[in-house]
Amino acid sequence: MTVVVRGDAASPPSAIVAAAGVAACWQQVQARIATSQRLAGLFTAGAIGPGRDGALTLSAHLARPGGIDTLQAALPPGATGYPALTPLVGAAFWYERVIHDLAGLVPHGHPRLAPLVRPGSPAAGHSPGRHVAGYGLFTIPHGPVRSGVLESMEYLVETPGEAIPHLNMRIFYKHRGIAARFAGLGVADGVLLAERAEGVASVAHALAYCHAIESIAGCAVPAQAALLRVVHAELERVANHLDAAARLCDASGLAVATARLALHKERVLRLVGALCGSRFGRGVIVPGGVSAPAALAPADLVAAAGAMEKAISADAGSLMGTSSFLDRLRGTGPLTQARAREHGALGPVGKASGYADDARVARPYDAYPLTLAPVAMDPAGDALARLQVRWEEVGQSLDLVRQAAARLADNSNKRQREPGLLASCDPADGRAVGWAEAPQGEVVYDVTLSAGRIVACQPRSASFHNLVLMHEVFRGDILTDFPFIEASFGLSVAGAAL
């Protein structure tokens, strides 16, 4: 097991930098991206906060080894638009559409400013329009109420019958206005909302939010709490990856494999529930640490993780030897390495295309510098590669759970009294960016506090960042490949639409 050591001298802490105007800000963004930093988000703020006199600011988050910097530019008062970032940095494409939807700002020069999280008004003529013209082409609208027990989302599939030259996604049906809901909440209530921003990644969202709060308060999480956080985060990763694999099996009609993977996922959820009372790990992560000790002894946790790994790897091995299954995945939904790097594809989608920026390695938090194994990578870029990356991560995650549980037991034995699980954390004012590696990829929270309450909190889920790439992976694929591609991305619509 390799231990990754953070070079603190080489990686300064995250900074919030104000630029003089939008154009200067975009120049700095481009310069940083040229040095391999990654655009981790672009948001606007200030329309509703107190003491901001209505002036809007644009914040661009750039991820680099060791931290996430925020470049900020203030817009002149009364501005209705600004020069778009998308022509310079393609990854800003969907972010600027959200800014237009929610704040009404027009990014001048944006290639396609259709509504994304708010449906456009019919009077304004907001219809998606056809992208591909040709004989016999028609559009299949699928959703938002979809066949199967799935989250609501609409796909507009332009097709001549089999091939899919273009795919349109409309996620606004499920938009819940989560970012706006944060304003005015107390710090403790903020965790509750963060957990419910993307319900299948509750632990990761809670972690990213709490990291931001802990950064503002300048408090350090006790070692025992950090280890317990790792346990919950990794079990969440296992459950999500099993879900993605089960959906792929379901798409290919392998009923036995689907059932067995569903059984393993149920066992993971029951284990999480046994640890903390909630099958989704809710109520565990709080600013400063964790709310309670694990309800299972570390030895039982090690045993459970070991049994799980043995059972899952047996079934995964059999599944990955089923040629009819592999044939459906091989070459399906390819995402090129160049495109993944350019966009900064997160999580397993990025790793399967040879681009990895795992927050647990590049910007370690909680107990990760102590226990992480090397990151799985596979440059083939198709659905098969994404599944293989997920299987590797499942093995790593269960190994991390065993390591963390062993250290939890060690630390308990060494101390006379019960080791602390919660540091005092009473932030008053400030702003910070927190992050965590969710099963889908990196989640980022930009939190601003005033007098101990949230002024603004902008979550950015990996699902939102990655979902736009689904437009580009249908090269040569047909309609029946659609569920494979969707399942191989493994994203949550709730996290994308927020």
Added chain:
Amino acid sequence: MTIWVLRGLRDGVVTTRWPARPDEYADSWRGPVVVRDGMPPIGAQAHDEATPADQDLASLCPTGAIMADGDRVRVDQGRCILCGRCVARRPDLFAWSQGATGPRAAVLSRQALIVPGAPETDAAIEAARVELARRVRALRRSVHVRHVDAGSDGSEEWEIQALLGPVYDVSRLGVFFTASPRHADVLLVTGAGVAGMRPSLRTTYDGMPDPKVVMAAGTDAISGGMLSPGNHGADGVVPIDVWVPGSPPSPFSLLKGLLVAVGQLAGNPVRRP
């Protein structure tokens, strides 16, 4: 091919026997908050600086599920998101409920989710049960369910998908999921009923032939959860027949809700004096 058979035989039957036999996992489930029995009225307690007033009790809850009026404390389980703050701060007043298939797991009237319940709601519950039984008389043997996500956080869908898996196996009870509203008997709604999904939810309901039953699954679908006010779940969009609280509800509670919806189980029976 044989490897799967052997593995399956080795693992044995993993499917729960509920409702034919009790299930230990279902019975140990940590459910929405209840008010402790035998707790003296608030007015009778000696007030000191440590005892919060009525307003402080209500403000404990992020979704406003706690109602403290005069000397009575009640909890609206349809608003409870199981955050546990009230249980942690006032364990003398509040406790977790236990069991995923008890009388409050799936109820036939919105008022029945407010605990402790007022006696006058029992007659209304009985009337609702009789009306529902009459409506679903033809559905007892086999029902088809159409699920609609009206703005959930994604976790309720996982719990519903679990019903299709081998542990809960809803098909052994004659319940199947269908894609077409035309073939559906039960509309299973999750999510806070956000503006973008209200028209689609209503269209799906309208597209279902009679007799039909609507089940609101989860606190978001019952009251909007943390997204209320502004979002009230399925309330006001479609007429709800069965309410299943939880955030998200246990698959066992969902199972109970489906069986109550089609009359295979009695929904919260009338309390005998």
